[in-house]
Amino acid sequence: MMKGPESKSERGFRWALPSLSILGLIILMQLPYRISFLDNLLPFLPMAAVYYWGIFKPNLVPVSAVFFLGLLQDVLSGGPLGMMALLLILVRLFVVQQGRRFLEREFLFSWMVFFVVSLIFGLATWAIASIYLREPQYIWDALGQSMLTIAVFPVIVWGLGLFRLMLVAEKR
Amino acid sequence: MKELKHRFSSGFFIVLALALLISGSSNTSLVNAVRGQITDFFVPILSVASRPLQAVDDLIGWTQQVAIVFSENQRLLAENAQLKQARITSSQLAIDNQRLKRLLNVGEGQVNIIAAARVVSDSDSPFFKSVLINRGTDDGVLKGRAVINEDGIVGRIINAGSSSSRVLLATDINSHIPIKLASSGINMILEGDNSPYPKLGFLPIGEEISVGDLILTSGYGMVFPPDLPVGQVLEITEEGIKIKLSAKLYNLNYVSIMGYEIIRSPVSRPVSRMGDRSSKGRE
Incomplete structure (x- = not known):
C-alpha cells in the first residue's frame, strides 16, 4: 500500500495538493452530521493526513502550512487557538525525523506507529483541553477519537494515495 | 544549513502556537474579530459542503x-x-394574567425573533460544544443573544461575524443558563459539562425534585426570556441532577436568534414641590 518517496523536485500546482487534501479533511470534520454522539467520536482526520504527507511529501507540507491549517481547524471548530496548530506541527516534526525508517518498513509497521502517535495525540488534546478549561475532561472521548482514527487510517492512506498518484501522473 | 533553517522554522511556529494557546484564553476582541472574519469566509463553503x-x-x-x-x-x-x-x-388564564400584571406594573419582556439561521458547521471536539450559523451582524445578530429552535433552548451567541456567528451550546462546559422548576418555580442554573446531558446547579437545600420534572428558563440574566422549554430531569444521583434537553443539539438544522428586553410602562408621578425648589436652586 505504501511506496517509497519520490525525490524529484515538485513543480506546478502539485505543491498545493497535500495541503488542499488536509484542508478538505478539516472541512469534512466541521460538517454537521446530526448523529448523536458522533461529534464526540469524529476521527482526527487532519492529523492522519499530516502523518501521511509527513512520510511521503514532507517538502510539500511545510511547517508553516501545517501551522496555518491547524489554526484554521481551531478557528472553525471553536477550540482554543493554537491547540491543533501545535499538535499537528509536533506530529509532522516526529514523522519527518523518523520518516525514512517508516518508509523502509511495511504498511503494517507504519500503522502500528500511527497507533501510538494517535493515542498520544488523543491524550494531548485531552490534557490541553483540561488545562484550558481548568477542569479535568472525560478522557474516554479523546481516546475514542484516537481509536476511530486508527481504525480509519487505512481508508485515509488509500484516499491520500489517490492524491499521490495524481502528483506522480502530473510529474510524468 | 537547510536542516538549521528547518529547525528554526519548526521552533518558531511551535513557540507561536504556544503563545496563541496561552494568550488566546483571554479571547480579546481582536481575536474574536479575526475569528469572525475567517468564519465569514468559510461559511459559504461549509454551507455548500x-x-x-x-x-x-x-x-x-x-x-x-x-x-x-x-x-x-x-x-x-x-x-x-x-x-x-x-x-x-x-x-382565560392569559386574560387574568394581563389584568394582574397591569395592577402590579410588572415589567413586560419584549421578545423578538431577530433572524432564522441554518447550522452549517458543528464543532468536531468532545471538549468544545458549539455550532456555526449563517447569520451575523449584518442580520442584526449580536454577541450574547439567545438561540432557540422549535423544541427549546439551544445556546447563545459568543462570537458574531458579519455573515456568520458561533453559538455556544447549552451542553458546553462554559454554558450557564438561569432556569426554574416549572412546578414550583425554584430558580437554579443549568450548567453544561460537555456531556449530552447538562447538570442542575444551585438547587436549594431541602427542595424536592424528581425524575421527569419539567425545566423552563427563568428569565434571569436577560438572555433568555422566561418560560421557554429547557428539558426534563433525566436522573438524580449523588454526583448531580442530569437534564435531558428538549432540543436535540446533535440534530440542529435551523435555529432562531432571539432578542429579549424588559419594557416597563411609564409610571406617572405627581411633581413634588421639593423637586421644583431644588431645580430652581440649581438654576
Missing part, C-alpha cells in the same frame, strides 16, 4: 414520517382534542 448531508437527513426524515403516518395521525387527532380544551383554559 453540508448540502448533501442535508439531503440525506431530509430523505431519512421523510422515510420515517411515511412509515409512521397512520399511527402519527391517530396520535395527533387525540392530541388535537386535548389542545382545544387547553386553549380555552389558557386564554
Whole structure:
C-alpha cells in the first residue's frame, strides 16, 4: 500500500495538493452530521493526513502550512487557538525525523506507529483541553477519537494515495 | 544549513502556537474579530459542503414520517382534542394574567425573533460544544443573544461575524443558563459539562425534585426570556441532577436568534414641590 518517496523536485500546482487534501479533511470534520454522539467520536482526520504527507511529501507540507491549517481547524471548530496548530506541527516534526525508517518498513509497521502517535495525540488534546478549561475532561472521548482514527487510517492512506498518484501522473 | 533553517522554522511556529494557546484564553476582541472574519469566509463553503448531508437527513426524515403516518395521525387527532380544551383554559388564564400584571406594573419582556439561521458547521471536539450559523451582524445578530429552535433552548451567541456567528451550546462546559422548576418555580442554573446531558446547579437545600420534572428558563440574566422549554430531569444521583434537553443539539438544522428586553410602562408621578425648589436652586 505504501511506496517509497519520490525525490524529484515538485513543480506546478502539485505543491498545493497535500495541503488542499488536509484542508478538505478539516472541512469534512466541521460538517454537521446530526448523529448523536458522533461529534464526540469524529476521527482526527487532519492529523492522519499530516502523518501521511509527513512520510511521503514532507517538502510539500511545510511547517508553516501545517501551522496555518491547524489554526484554521481551531478557528472553525471553536477550540482554543493554537491547540491543533501545535499538535499537528509536533506530529509532522516526529514523522519527518523518523520518516525514512517508516518508509523502509511495511504498511503494517507504519500503522502500528500511527497507533501510538494517535493515542498520544488523543491524550494531548485531552490534557490541553483540561488545562484550558481548568477542569479535568472525560478522557474516554479523546481516546475514542484516537481509536476511530486508527481504525480509519487505512481508508485515509488509500484516499491520500489517490492524491499521490495524481502528483506522480502530473510529474510524468 | 537547510536542516538549521528547518529547525528554526519548526521552533518558531511551535513557540507561536504556544503563545496563541496561552494568550488566546483571554479571547480579546481582536481575536474574536479575526475569528469572525475567517468564519465569514468559510461559511459559504461549509454551507455548500453540508448540502448533501442535508439531503440525506431530509430523505431519512421523510422515510420515517411515511412509515409512521397512520399511527402519527391517530396520535395527533387525540392530541388535537386535548389542545382545544387547553386553549380555552389558557386564554382565560392569559386574560387574568394581563389584568394582574397591569395592577402590579410588572415589567413586560419584549421578545423578538431577530433572524432564522441554518447550522452549517458543528464543532468536531468532545471538549468544545458549539455550532456555526449563517447569520451575523449584518442580520442584526449580536454577541450574547439567545438561540432557540422549535423544541427549546439551544445556546447563545459568543462570537458574531458579519455573515456568520458561533453559538455556544447549552451542553458546553462554559454554558450557564438561569432556569426554574416549572412546578414550583425554584430558580437554579443549568450548567453544561460537555456531556449530552447538562447538570442542575444551585438547587436549594431541602427542595424536592424528581425524575421527569419539567425545566423552563427563568428569565434571569436577560438572555433568555422566561418560560421557554429547557428539558426534563433525566436522573438524580449523588454526583448531580442530569437534564435531558428538549432540543436535540446533535440534530440542529435551523435555529432562531432571539432578542429579549424588559419594557416597563411609564409610571406617572405627581411633581413634588421639593423637586421644583431644588431645580430652581440649581438654576
